[in-house]
Amino acid sequence: MKQSRHSDSQIMEILKQAEAGISVPNLCREHGMSQATFYKWRAKYGGMDTSMISRLKELEVENQRLKKMYAEAQLRSEIIQEALRKKF
Template sequence: MGKRKFNDEEVTDILKEHQAGATVSDVCQRYGISQPTFYRWHSLQLKDASLDAKRMRALELENQKLKKLLAKAITASMRVSVHHHLPEIRMVRPLRFAGYGPVVRC
């Protein structure tokens, strides 16, 4: 296989020029490429775009799963820390003074 005349960025720029309104024949003539080459680049770009969309959707789904896992972990952590910091409650027998209701020792 020979050396490539255009790198990926240049191919993208050529295709964008066509999208901006230039005809295929004008673009091909300007850059010295054949029309089949232009259309091959175009189809490859479309395939790449569809693959990128699939990858993006897969990443979004993975991101949602990770967010749910993080929320569960944070919630569990908060439950543990709340129970850890609560003062221990001791049950004590109430004392009675004459004529007064129950009094709880602290």
């Protein structure tokens, strides 16, 4: 997963500034990011606090690890089944 240039607390601060009334184009220009990134963050992190964002990122990493483990187990299972078919 690509590492963000902004920390969780910076993302929350940017979203709070937008809620306070600062225009999105000005925020994006000030922080050196695109408006698409801002709207993606707002959709994903809107209504969360910093600890919730950290937990979400931990869960995403764990989910990625579990998906990889599942794919490896499936591959192993297919190899064993194919070997058994050839044997008999």
